[in-house]
Amino acid sequence: MHLAKLHAPSQIQLNEHGNLKHFVTIEGLSKETLNTILDTAETFINDNNQLITSPLLEGRTVMNLFFENSTRTRTTFEAAAKRLSANVLNIDIARSSTAKGETLRDTLWNLQAMAADIFVVRHSSSGAAHFIAKDVCPNVAIINAGDGQHAHPTQAMLDMLTIRRETKKPFEALSIAIIGDIKHSRVARSDVAALQTLGCKDIRVIAPNTLLPYGFSEYGEGVRLFNQMDEGVKDCDVIITLRIQNERIESPALASQLEFHKMYGLNEARLALAKPDCIVMHPGPMNRGVEITSSIADGAQSVILNQVTNGIAVRMAVLALSMNGQLQAQGLLDAGSMV
Amino acid sequence: MHLAKLHAPSQIQLNEHGNLKHFVTIEGLSKETLNTILDTAETFINDNNQLITSPLLEGRTVMNLFFENSTRTRTTFEAAAKRLSANVLNIDIARSSTAKGETLRDTLWNLQAMAADIFVVRHSSSGAAHFIAKDVCPNVAIINAGDGQHAHPTQAMLDMLTIRRETKKPFEALSIAIIGDIKHSRVARSDVAALQTLGCKDIRVIAPNTLLPYGFSEYGEGVRLFNQMDEGVKDCDVIITLRIQNERIESPALASQLEFHKMYGLNEARLALAKPDCIVMHPGPMNRGVEITSSIADGAQSVILNQVTNGIAVRMAVLALSMNGQLQAQGLLDAGSMV
Amino acid sequence: MHLAKLHAPSQIQLNEHGNLKHFVTIEGLSKETLNTILDTAETFINDNNQLITSPLLEGRTVMNLFFENSTRTRTTFEAAAKRLSANVLNIDIARSSTAKGETLRDTLWNLQAMAADIFVVRHSSSGAAHFIAKDVCPNVAIINAGDGQHAHPTQAMLDMLTIRRETKKPFEALSIAIIGDIKHSRVARSDVAALQTLGCKDIRVIAPNTLLPYGFSEYGEGVRLFNQMDEGVKDCDVIITLRIQNERIESPALASQLEFHKMYGLNEARLALAKPDCIVMHPGPMNRGVEITSSIADGAQSVILNQVTNGIAVRMAVLALSMNGQLQAQGLLDAGSMV
Incomplete structure (x- = not known):
């Protein structure tokens, strides 16, 4: 539903x-x-x-x-x-x-x-x-x-505007991955709702189970869960990386920032699995070297400042x-x- | 004088x-x-x-x-x-x-x-x-x-503007009661001066003696003191309730907020003693249930937000x-x- | 150089x-x-x-x-x-x-x-x-x-604008003294650079050695050092007094504010040594009675508020x-x- x-x-x-x-x-x-x-x-x-x-x-x-x-x-x-x-x-x-x-x-x-x-x-x-x-x-x-x-919701709408302006494709045709701390992210929640409403059929949520909200299955139509990053970003048009919000996490859900980076950080090898013109987004503020590698944040596919x-x-x-x-x-x- | x-x-x-x-x-x-x-x-x-x-x-x-x-x-x-x-x-x-x-x-x-x-x-x-x-x-x-x-003084003038706009009567014809912590209130002092200048002939100050300023009698022409609330609000056109400024009172002049409410709080029964079209004012911020009952603050006679x-x-x-x-x-x- | x-x-x-x-x-x-x-x-x-x-x-x-x-x-x-x-x-x-x-x-x-x-x-x-x-x-x-x-640099330029508007003489013709805590003053540094560029040929820096920056001799052409105030202000067109920035001085370079005032404070007697139309400047905030006497700060030659x-x-x-x-x-x- x-x-x-x-x-x-x-x-x-x-x-x-x-x-x-x-x-x-x-x-x-x-x-x-x-x-x-x-x-x-x-x-x-x-x-x-x-x-x-x-x-x-x-x-x-x-x-x-x-x-x-x-x-x-x-x-x-x-x-x-x-x-x-x-x-x-x-x-x-x-x-x-x-x-x-x-x-x-x-x-x-x-x-x-x-x-x-x-x-x-x-x-x-x-x-x-x-x-x-x-x-x-x-x-x-x-x-x-x-x-x-x-x-x-304004963060979600600026993400939608960025996707529309930068991909120049209809939402129905896009594969979009959202990576990271879904559980504590109001951005993730609002983004998924906006993408569904705008007709996106392939929304991929990539996170360890510890960073998923309770009752995740309710995200509904068009949304799939991936615990494995490589599989999740494959052939994507858009990758949205999320901030690891240490200040929101009460008990440590992650062994370390380093471990997160190893498993879910966006690096060159993983980005290469997506479409060649895949755009990379982040709501900021970024933890460089944790959820995203610096070279990608500053790279040609990054639209982070356009956001x-x-x-x-x-x-x-x-x-x-x-x-x-x-x-x-x-x-x-x-x-x-x-x- | x-x-x-x-x-x-x-x-x-x-x-x-x-x-x-x-x-x-x-x-x-x-x-x-x-x-x-x-x-x-x-x-x-x-x-x-x-x-x-x-x-x-x-x-x-x-x-x-x-x-x-x-x-x-x-x-x-x-x-x-x-x-x-x-x-x-x-x-x-x-x-x-x-x-x-x-x-x-x-x-x-x-x-x-x-x-x-x-x-x-x-x-x-x-x-x-x-x-x-x-x-x-x-x-x-x-x-x-x-x-x-x-x-x-700008508080006094906004009170005067509210009285003029809401009663639509000349100041000379109005009976106006000011209730509460007169001693610590710069509003009371400025209101009395403005009302006197504008020609108001019936200004009633209602307060316990402990909340009156020293030398009160100097308030002068047109001002009367009432220790009893019922008597003071009788047939009034305007009632100005004042904030109990706990933060300004160094030694407790009141046994309790509850006691103040009992003796000087504006409630439905007391408002009924005033004229039927009497307006109710308060300079804010209000202590609901202390100097004024919530139903009056939000009632038809309240002009508090107009102020x-x-x-x-x-x-x-x-x-x-x-x-x-x-x-x-x-x-x-x-x-x-x-x- | x-x-x-x-x-x-x-x-x-x-x-x-x-x-x-x-x-x-x-x-x-x-x-x-x-x-x-x-x-x-x-x-x-x-x-x-x-x-x-x-x-x-x-x-x-x-x-x-x-x-x-x-x-x-x-x-x-x-x-x-x-x-x-x-x-x-x-x-x-x-x-x-x-x-x-x-x-x-x-x-x-x-x-x-x-x-x-x-x-x-x-x-x-x-x-x-x-x-x-x-x-x-x-x-x-x-x-x-x-x-x-x-x-x-904007402080330096406002000083230059004030000198130009108030003396109505070309910079080449002016004798300008800067007095006080040269060492900790970004104003002094910027003022000297601006005066040199604008062609001032007689810039006098007046301070005890303890309040001079290291390598002072590098201030270059047109700048002379004076440890004695009377000699330094003689026949000046402009006197710039500086704030004693106690909050910037880590170890006390001065025995006391009083001593500084005695040796380097601008008073009536010293101002009398400058030209009769000498203007007095200060970047603010002033320590009245320390680097400048109140009567001068408020006097006819002061252009401090014009600054x-x-x-x-x-x-x-x-x-x-x-x-x-x-x-x-x-x-x-x-x-x-x-x-």
Whole structure:
């Protein structure tokens, strides 16, 4: 069975016209919605492969609420919002009034009342962004910037944009391998959901059993498990290596980084088993010499830095689309028109 | 005698045309000046009750100098200044050069020399903003964002704006109760001064004697003290509940939060004693179940979140007016014209 | 021999047209280049001696990478970039992914891939900015905001701008004294290099031997050493006092601040030995009563706060010119034209 259906959130992400008004999770979104995000992201990249700026969010207020610190992800959202001409406020949410005994709900309502249009939310608890969108501030566009081990949907969409732009093949025709710490990776979870929705028929998850989530078989149609790396990467079009998130692993699931590298690290010999034009991706930050060899990270097949640039374009798309969806939902904009 | 007269600051807040060039305290300002602030604030709210953006401070530099941390208040000023198209710089004033043995005066002069037009100042010492406006940087517009237990004038003005917009009655006709920790509240002090200036004839201060300031009788004309809550809220048009600021109370003036709630907490029974259209206000952050019952905080008579939105409008007004007053004082703008 | 020649960096700062594309050090830059910076800075100051704003960097992204904290310097760059209408992102580089085991190179490449146009770099290690410009991100304009005890080139250029604007004499005709902790001062090093390049023939370094760098004689043409202050300041046009950087001095080179003040502090009697129109400068933050007497710091000959304002203009110039130089290098702009 399809994972998206098992975990389908209520349709809180869409307005009555079926357009995005929050962006919380990939699961439950249609192929059409994902393609709209990708198409919109492409409009923010010019013919020289450079990001443009746009007045789409001029006069809008975007607040970054990072309950969990992530300098990099916050920076990408700040850069994206500023490229759309928004006013951006980084809220020191850990130091804010919840420290004075105020409820989180009241803190969020207060921020909304300061005329926030969009909240970018990062939280260590799975479901935090969904909860805020559904129960606290449904009229603020909520963008999930990562929640626990659950979802990291903008990362998934930047991966999809990178695959689309770099392979120039339809998702239906691609063989894609995801290697490493699947268990602790919100990226893996979101990537698989996006690939399934976009029609990918050959998704290969490569990991030792200790780094697979419980109930893995539920990943569903099109997904196969490989414990052996050589077999898994054979004839692939895309290899996505994941960070070994030592800081997330409570008990050592791996004897050592060295052992992981030996068994699951992407090196030249293994990459040679994939298609000659196979692209190599990594969500960063990389542990060079562990999950990926330096020569590959810096090599001709690596599109790792393209992912970063595409990440700005995708975040611009999600911010602009969700803003539009909110305005439509509030009767301030016709369905189908852009601000 | 009128408190404003007793504590009247020198007229440092006004330029030679009588227009605002700093905004440090309510005390000493005329009814006309306060109404100008309220009228200007209204221009930043559109017919849909939404805040607009404006180019009034385009090219101007606003520096937030928060000697005392207050994420919420800083955010409201940052949001307000950005809505006016200003460049906003949050100065980490605690880490700045005073740590290297530089005098505060030199630090401020340096910031002024970086072409600052406006300083928003928060300080734990009463009179800090006044001192800077009078003795250090008279040519920078100084906005007091709270100084010790003295004043919080933008909070007072947002309360006035909320009362004016929500009751739609003249101040002269209103009965207004302020309940709780008057002693430690700069909000209470500033609210009373503003209400007196605007002509309110029935201001009721409701608190146990332990939470009244020394020399309370000096609050002057139009102000009455009530130790009994039921009597105090009777037939009121407006009830302002205050936060029990545990962090400001050095020795416990209250047996317990529970006891306070029993004696001075705003609940349904007590609200029923006020006029049927009485509005309920709170400066935030709220201790639900202590000074206010949750059902009232979230109820139909609550205008607590309107206060927050009005706070942005009032801060926009104070920033824009003070900038103008400075330009007039420096001969760069005619009196009466807006930038 | 000329210091600039001894320490000449490779010409990484210039593009093929000889225009600035990074600004890392004064050493190796021509008189013409320095004058271009000064001339450009002047265009950002209007006839009322006020800084203007400009759209020159509209749509550009400036990232502040302060590996070493310096609130003041960061603020000046932030103010300068915002006056040029750039998007400014302050990166919490200490907390960023290098903490997760990522290499610095990867962190910088990631930031570049977020479409950064300019990095403003402050680092405690000499040569850090040069290394980034040469080996890591040559296509991002790198601006050195201070590196170890090596260079602080924007400080030097703001000193040059102040000397040019305030003395209104050609550099060839000036006698300039630099007093104090030469050894630990990146300002002194950069100032001497700039003065030499601009043709100053009489540069006097006044310090006890304990505060002179090793190999001082290499300072080269036009530079003379004085251990006696009275002799050194005689008939000077410009006196630059330096901060006693207690925090940089590991073993006490001075018996006491008091003793330093007695021997090298600038007081009225000593200033009287200079020319009557001699200007007094200090890079800040000042230790009043140590390297400079308060009455002089605040006196008619002091141009210390002018330095601060000129610092914004110079930083605007360096940001705008380097951006242009990068665009020229990348074939996106004709040589000679401004964005």
